[in-house]
Amino acid sequence: MSWDMSALLQGSNNLDFQHQLCVTLLQEFERSGNLSLLNRAIPLLQSTVNATPHRPGADELPDRLNDLGIAFKLRYQRSGELHDLNASISACERALRLTPDLSEKRHYRLSNLAAVLCYRFSHTTNLRDLNESIETHQKGVQALPQGHAYLAQHLVSLGNAFRFRFQHTGDLSDIAEAISAHQRAVHLSSVGALNACKPGWFSLPQLLHTLGISFRTRFSRTGMVSDVEEAIAAGTRAVNLMPEYHTSFPGLLNSLGNSLQTRFQVTNSLSDLDQAISVHQRGLKLTPPGHADLHLFHTNLGNAFKNRFNLTGEISDINEAIARARSAVQLVPHSHCECPLWILGLANALQMRFVMTGDIRDIDEAILNGERALDLLPKGHSRLPEFHTHLGTYLDTRAGATGNSEDIPTARSHYRSAATCEVGPPTGRRQAAKIWARRLCLDEPDSPEILEAFDTAIRLGALLAGLDQSIEERYASVADASAFALEAAAAACRLGEPEKAVEWLDHGRCLVWNQLSALRTPLNDLQAYDSALAKKVIEMSRLLEGTGSSRERMHSGMSLSQKISVEDEARSHLRHAQEWEELLEEVRAIPGFENFLRQSPCSALLENLPSSGPVVVINLNEERCDALALLSGLDEPLHIPLPNFSLKTAKKNRSDLSDQLVSSGLRTRQVDAEPDWESVGRPAPTPYIHKRDAGRRVAQEILSGLWKEVVKPILDTLGFSRIDRSSGEIPPRIWWCPTGALSFLPIHAAGVYGVAESESILDYAVSSYIPTLTALTKGIKNPQPIDDKISGLFLTAQPNAPGATPIPGTTREVQAIHAKATDLGVRASKVEGNDITVDECIRYLERFSSVHLASHASQNAANPLQSKFLFHKGTLDLATIMRGNLKNADLAFLSACQTSTGNEKLSDEAVHLAAGVLAAGYRRVVATMWSIGDRHAQEVAVSFYNYLWDRRREGSGSGFDGALSAYALHHATQQLRSRLDSSEASLLAWIPFVHFGN
Known part of the structure; x- marks a missing residue:
């Protein structure tokens, strides 16, 4: 179509005609992508707006302002120029102000303004824009009755805004709100869905597409397999419903490919990766040159090749990944908010190829790109810890290859920056803190900074099992947290810091039970100060106990309405968790309650020890074994090294004892046709000794070793003496808190049996166990x-x-x-x-x-x-x-x-x-x-x-x-x-x- 502007306007000053012409130009631009049409439409629209008088209640001026805002937004999407976006927001805001509250068009004005505010957030990462966008979207949703034709459109935009905020702040409630909004949009659009594939963003396939993205985004934080399965199911359905000629089809393929890659993280299945690569390649082939998301499609295909290289080691895969990453970087201007992400992706691929080939040019370029990406990333961005950690890894890699000692402290400084960053999810920061601590132990084993590094990691580990998760999710989150606490305690013992060792073992183990126990803490002092506030704390703790233990999990057999119900329950749980944190802040603001329900330092734990005997915490780590005895009246733990006992010995004892119990019918593995005594409980069959252990007294050997290498050295150091039973003397108490593999061994029965000079812990003390000192x-x-x-x-x-x-x-x-x-x-x-x-x-x-x-x-x-x-x-x-x-x-x-x-x-x-x-x-x-x-x-x-x-x-x-x-x-x-x-x-x-x- 040819446009002769002067001919069309010759002899006409009709503003309606000018406005309609501008609308036609915008529609043709959206069809053809011809930027010159947009550049012609914008000044004409500005002229039309300036010439239109404002008449209260009339639609002309707000309609034209709204279209002007849309025009500036469209040009921003092509140009990336912030002034276009600011002009769009200004026009949309003015259009909204001039639109009456009861106007049928108000929801549309709200949607447009919210959208451009979201765009500006993407450009500047100013969270105020995103917060305002969400509030504006919510007003748009509230302005429409249930079942309105445009409600699904508003819901999907609102969900996208919540997802963007989650990606910036890491707040799980935001991604829960995003999923809920997208589920409702899909539910509203399901009637007549097969006819909803005509051009336009808000057809059912596009709604499924956005829902899948939100599920995949949440998986990146929680690791719930059900989320990635939902993402693939939604993405597959979207692709099947959308015609290949549709302009949005490549984007749907790209999203499905990403979900398949995400499932690969769980399955490690080559078929998932091969399918992802095929889907990405198909999407890229269908994408026209100049497409706004072309850089994204290159990046995601490159990531798939990178993942396959990790699995297969094929050099062609990493070469292809680097080529795609370079294409993405070249397509994105430095001013684009996502530019740092693509540069970091290139750096990661280069580092991986260096590990394969040893070409020093690759790791040098990776470091340069890592530094460049970090410089471009806005301050306060939620992915800042990730960027620091990657750069530290590149520097460590080069130091290991070249022996350049100058890289090592620089790498450690990046790990420290990542760990101590105030933004970003705790998972990444904790991982950086662990690397920081371990690097220090290797490079400077006597550095006092080791204590700071471990302290940071233990503190962040406690955040992994947030009350906003179900019990099952919490245990999955802390799978390695307790083991790291043992590692930290071993380092503290080596550095002569037994108080820190006690503190870390108490704060870093039994994390979920500690949470549940805290929810049941007596509130006598708070009730005396403010009974109403104490009642709120009690009520909320009860709610969190219930929702944390009874949450239903989503599965493929559920209907959409059932899935929506599950998500509603999850969002309710998140709200309770947030209200709990707000209540804690309120209580801790009261003088004298600053440490309300906080974990106690070692000094406070020492103030509340039993008077009838010591508490003995035994830390077992690959590096060493130590006992930490705490006695009433002592102001610090008594450190008792146990050099003759090791983790290897404990694991062997545990395995041998388990085999003995199995062969005796006292614990059963699922082997042969034996009954599952573990599930049915008692009674056990008559014990017998397995042929393999004939003549060997496994339990006696284990108990003897525990006595000689663990228990007797502790008793000797504590000055325990053997009790004369005939005297009627009351034996002292002793509380055992074993860790790691020791938790499965019967310390309370350690001794030498079956000989004339038998001796055991039973002759010295009465034993009890505790999971933690706080308990x-x-x-x-x-x-x-x-x-x-x-x-x-x-x-x-x-x-x-x-x-x-x-x-x-x-x-x-x-x-x-x-x-x-x-x-x-x-x-x-x-x-x-x-x-x-x-x-x-x-x-x-x-x-x-x-x-x-x-x-x-x-x-x-x-x-x-x-x-x-x-x-x-x-x-x-x-x-x-x-x-x-x-x-x-x-x-x-x-x-x-x-x-x-x-x-x-x-x-x-x-x-x-x-x-x-x-x-x-x-x-x-x-x-x-x-x-x-x-x-x-x-x-x-x-x-x-x-x-x-x-x-x-x-x-x-x-x-x-x-x-x-x-x-x-x-x-x-x-x-x-x-x-x-x-x-x-x-x-x-x-x-x-x-x-x-x-």
């Missing part, structure tokens, strides 16, 4: 007297839970304990089998200070709050127990199998029932390390309670106090031991009973 000191700091009205014991036996092996001994066990309690006048209640439901059980737990649960147990390592006890009528899980009002909880005897076994992958997160019951509020717990026999369980339980009741305080009436429970279990297991012989099977019968807590 113990918290109860000492905030002692809660037991209400006399609920002081007593509730017992339940569940011998015939559906689907589980019958355990008739539980009935005899509970009946014997209850009969003796009744004879002595102890307040006790017994309900068995079908006579009790789970809900009724919770009411009993609230009415009695102590509980004896004799049943099958099932542990869930992925989500410990779903670990449970099997009842005839349902299951009693930890999440349900925690929702009970257990403020007077005292003692829990878990007479079931493997209730303190834990999980090897999360050895320092104490993912077992015993730790969960402690976190629920019980002060002390009796549990089992492996499967127990019916008869032995009954004997230990009856002996345990007889000991307690024989030593009840005078005047206690019908009350029941579990304060002597550790001594009671010590006595009961000794009684069982005395009735057995010294065989391996007998050892395995009495050792599994353990005591946790105070």
